[in-house]
Amino acid sequence: MLNKDRARRGLMLILSGPSGAGKTVLSRKLLSEYADMELSVSATTRKPRPGEVDGEHYHFIDEDTFREMAKNNAFLEWAEVFGAYYGTPRAAVEEALSEGRDVLFDIDWQGAQQLKQSAASDLVKVFVLPPSLKELEARLRKRDQDSNGVIEDRMSRARDEISHWGEYHYVIVNEDVEHSMNDLRAILAAERRLRKRQPWLNDFVRNLIRPF
Amino acid sequence: MLNKDRARRGLMLILSGPSGAGKTVLSRKLLSEYADMELSVSATTRKPRPGEVDGEHYHFIDEDTFREMAKNNAFLEWAEVFGAYYGTPRAAVEEALSEGRDVLFDIDWQGAQQLKQSAASDLVKVFVLPPSLKELEARLRKRDQDSNGVIEDRMSRARDEISHWGEYHYVIVNEDVEHSMNDLRAILAAERRLRKRQPWLNDFVRNLIRPF
Numbered sequence: 355m356l357n358k359d360r361a362r363r364g365l366m367l368i369l370s371g372p373s374g375a376g377k378t379v380l381s382r383k384l385l386s387e388y389a390d391m392e393l394s395v396s397a398t399t400r401k402p403r404p405g406e407v408d409g410e411h412y413h414f415i416d417e418d419t420f421r422e423m424a425k426n427n428a429f430l431e432w433a434e435v436f437g438a439y440y441g442t443p444r445a446a447v448e449e450a451l452s453e454g455r456d457v458l459f460d461i462d463w464q465g466a467q468q469l470k471q472s473a474a475s476d477l478v479k480v481f482v483l484p485p486s487l488k489e490l491e492a493r494l495r496k497r498d499q500d501s502n503g504v505i506e507d508r509m510s511r512a513r514d515e516i517s518h519w520g521e522y523h524y525v526i527v528n529e530d531v532e533h534s535m536n537d538l539r540a541i542l543a544a545e546r547r548l549r550k551r552q553p554w555l556n557d558f559v560r561n562l563i564r565p566f
Numbered sequence: 567m568l569n570k571d572r573a574r575r576g577l578m579l580i581l582s583g584p585s586g587a588g589k590t591v592l593s594r595k596l597l598s599e600y601a602d603m604e605l606s607v608s609a610t611t612r613k614p615r616p617g618e619v620d621g622e623h624y625h626f627i628d629e630d631t632f633r634e635m636a637k638n639n640a641f642l643e644w645a646e647v648f649g650a651y652y653g654t655p656r657a658a659v660e661e662a663l664s665e666g667r668d669v670l671f672d673i674d675w676q677g678a679q680q681l682k683q684s685a686a687s688d689l690v691k692v693f694v695l696p697p698s699l700k701e702l703e704a705r706l707r708k709r710d711q712d713s714n715g716v717i718e719d720r721m722s723r724a725r726d727e728i729s730h731w732g733e734y735h736y737v738i739v740n741e742d743v744e745h746s747m748n749d750l751r752a753i754l755a756a757e758r759r760l761r762k763r764q765p766w767l768n769d770f771v772r773n774l775i776r777p778f
Contacts, residue, residue, distance in 0.1 A: 483771070486774065487775070525767055537759055544756030549734060
């Protein structure tokens with residue numbers, strides 16, 4: 355049997371963690387290293403911000419379209435945040451998975467919980483932690499010169515996000531990006547090999563034990 | 567935080583599959599490669615066969631001792647086969663796991679099912695398949711010059727064992743030992759990193775989000 359006949363089912367890789375933990379850097383590195391991985395692009399009814407590209411940062415759609423899609427079960431999950439709707443289009447994810455490509459989600463614990471309800475067995479959930487809160491604060495201060503009030507608000511949200519670490523399969527303490535990438539590579543290598551992600555095995559075993 | 571403070575919990579690696587699939591070779595290679603992995607040694611009431619070493623192949627114990635241990639819940643699982651008792655001593659496995667060592671089990675689907683009842687979250691179950699039944703038969707014929715009757719009986723037991731492949735987390739088609747070892751290395755690397763096998767994370771996160 356040739357390797358091309360052993361097409362795997364893709365997986366949904368969720369990276370969560372407080373901002374400043376390093377999810378964005380890890381996501382970019384994963385996407386540039388793995389040709390068979392793509393970023394999930396959400397649909398939203400909010401207006402594009404300066405620099406945001408339709409189809410890349412978000413699919414910008416109007417409210418009627420969003421409601422129609424929600425009614426037709428076209429979202430894996432959706433939510434309303436500050437008066438705008440956000441959702442994960444089901445078709446693009448399903449297509450990628452069935453064609454053996456992985457889909458990366460850079461989302462918070464609430465998004466991860468919602469996805470779990472519709473796609474539990476496809477999910478690989480990784481939580482990215484900073485090495486310390488001091489380091490997290492330093493990274494946030496370096497990133498932008500916000501006032502102390504904004505930093506304090508972010509630190510409080512970071513604690514809230516971190517409190518959900520126990521809902522994830524894997525936890526990475528992101529002290530060193532290359533070390534964290536090694537962890538992610540090991541996780542992907544094994545998760546891609548799980549029996550449930552190798553649908554070709556059904557035919558293979560059926561043929562293997564078929565009476566002559 | 568130093569790496570030595572990040573002691574993981576060990577895992578129970580089960581290798582099942584029909585005889586002739588190559589479990590024994592893979593087990594030996596794993597044990598020689600991973601210093602932090604040991605083979606589970608069962609206890610039995612049957613008499614040692616020529617060449618069998620007490621404490622290496624089995625712990626040979628008498629029936630009174632076995633019954634007493636069973637009564638005291640000292641076995642992870644036990645069974646009676648052809649009038650002799652076989653069991654997996656709980657203490658040795660628990661000690662290894664809590665000290666961050668993995669325990670390897672070369673057992674059939676029935677043993678795997680029994681272990682599942684007492685230790686589900688510690689188990690990593692891998693099923694080893696031959697590339698074809700023809701290849702399996704060739705390996706069995708090469709191994710010993712049995713009569714056709716014995717080979718047919720073994721092939722029938724192989725089909726029965728293979729029919730349980732769906733109860734395992736991972737399936738390896740063992741065409742090439744080095745390729746299979748790479749699969750096992752990837753599986754171990756990721757499974758060892760699972761959140762549930764990193765008990766130190768509890769303290770780490772508690773300290774991380776502790777108010778100043």
